[in-house]
Amino acid sequence: MAILVIGGAGYIGSHAVKALAEAGQDVVVLDNFRTGHKQAVHPDATLIEGDLRDGDLLQQVFVDHSIEAVMHFAAHSLVGESVEKPIDYFANNVGGMISLIQAMKEANVDKLIFSSTAAVYGQADTGLIDEETSKAPTSPYGESKLMMEKMIQWCDQAYGIKYVSLRYFNVAGASSDATIGEDHHPETHLVPIILQVALGERDKLTIFGDDYDTPDGTCIRDYVQVEDLVHAHLLALDYLQQGNDSQAFNLGSAEGYSVKEMLEAARRVTSKEISAEIGPRRAGDPSKLVASSQKAREVLNWQPQYTDIEEIIQTAWKWHSSHPKGYQDEAQD
Numbered sequence: 416m417a418i419l420v421i422g423g424a425g426y427i428g429s430h431a432v433k434a435l436a437e438a439g440q441d442v443v444v445l446d447n448f449r450t451g452h453k454q455a456v457h458p459d460a461t462l463i464e465g466d467l468r469d470g471d472l473l474q475q476v477f478v479d480h481s482i483e484a485v486m487h488f489a490a491h492s493l494v495g496e497s498v499e500k501p502i503d504y505f506a507n508n509v510g511g512m513i514s515l516i517q518a519m520k521e522a523n524v525d526k527l528i529f530s531s532t533a534a535v536y537g538q539a540d541t542g543l544i545d546e547e548t549s550k551a552p553t554s555p556y557g558e559s560k561l562m563m564e565k566m567i568q569w570c571d572q573a574y575g576i577k578y579v580s581l582r583y584f585n586v587a588g589a590s591s592d593a594t595i596g597e598d599h600h601p602e603t604h605l606v607p608i609i610l611q612v613a614l615g616e617r618d619k620l621t622i623f624g625d626d627y628d629t630p631d632g633t634c635i636r637d638y639v640q641v642e643d644l645v646h647a648h649l650l651a652l653d654y655l656q657q658g659n660d661s662q663a664f665n666l667g668s669a670e671g672y673s674v675k676e677m678l679e680a681a682r683r684v685t686s687k688e689i690s691a692e693i694g695p696r697r698a699g700d701p702s703k704l705v706a707s708s709q710k711a712r713e714v715l716n717w718q719p720q721y722t723d724i725e726e727i728i729q730t731a732w733k734w735h736s737s738h739p740k741g742y743q744d745e746a747q748d
């Protein structure tokens with residue numbers, strides 16, 4: 416039996432494929448390569464190029480391969496962009512989920528591990544966000560993921576499709592062997608942008624607002640190392656294989672770092688100056704998102720290995736400094 420990884424050529428998906436393949440699991444990857452990279456896909460995985468919303472293709476994938484469970488990473492995921500292009504986000508993200516659930520239902524596949532996000536919570540006024548914290552997304556991106564979560568909840572009830580929704584806080588870093596890492600075009604995420612400045616690939620970091628209600632005025636986020644995050648997916652797979660009920664789990668570290676603190680940490684890791692300026696706020700950004708991941712620790716027995724922000728940045732730095740232009744530095748297939 417194989418695991419279908421949709422979006423397995425993307426940043427987080429490719430790390431999941433690597434972990435599954437290294438654990439000896441058969442893996443089938445479906446990716447449309449809109450943002451993913453062929454070079455990021457583990458060589459042992461079966462690679463199929465195509466779009467999740469192509470229902471016929473998806474059904475064929477289920478027919479051709481003996482798929483036991485699905486990990487779904489394929490979604491548009493930029494907060495700022497989603498505010499500009501909400502229809503794209505609802506069409507791709509919610510549309511993709513409709514297509515997936517229809518195909519799973521047809522094929523009698525009943526296990527789904529879904530990449531959700533901290534953005535489903537929106538502006539949380541409490542300290543640590545747990546799974547019961549109220550959901551009020553501040554962006555179409557967060558709203559689309561919340562809609563997807565609700566859809567699978569109803570489809571569990573109707574069709575018995577069991578799911579684990581993993582609500583990622585801010586994922587950062589690269590594989591510890593520095594073979595794969597984070598490479599978006601255009602890059603919008605904080606850690607790779609800071610490291611591109613350190614490498615001279617970009618002039619400076621623009622800090623999006625320093626007038627938030629936080630100690631230094633910049634937004635606070637909870638950063639989790641990508642391999643730790645991916646490990647939670649393997650535990651979630653076990654959890655569903657054991658016949659457990661559908662659940663949502665936060666994945667974070669319970670430690671918040673401001674944009675300025677991240678910049679300082681990256682300066683220490685890289686020993687580079689890293690120029691920065693203050694710019695306007697970015698639309699859709701809540702001031703603070705920090706997770707309680709107690710539930711994932713207790714129920715899934717998840718134990719993140721990276722607890723130090725500098726170590727997380729160090730894994731990213733190792734990949735970025737060996738791939739200053741990302742996957743463009745490697746031969747194309």
Ligand code: UDP
Pocket residue numbers: 494585603604605606608620621622623624634635636674697700
């Ligand atoms: N950020 C920033 N400058 C950048 C990119 C990001 O100040 O060039 C901030 C952003 O406003 C947010 C934090 O860094 O507060 C993390 O942003 P990112 O896009 O990495 O992840 P998100 O929180 O949107 O998932």
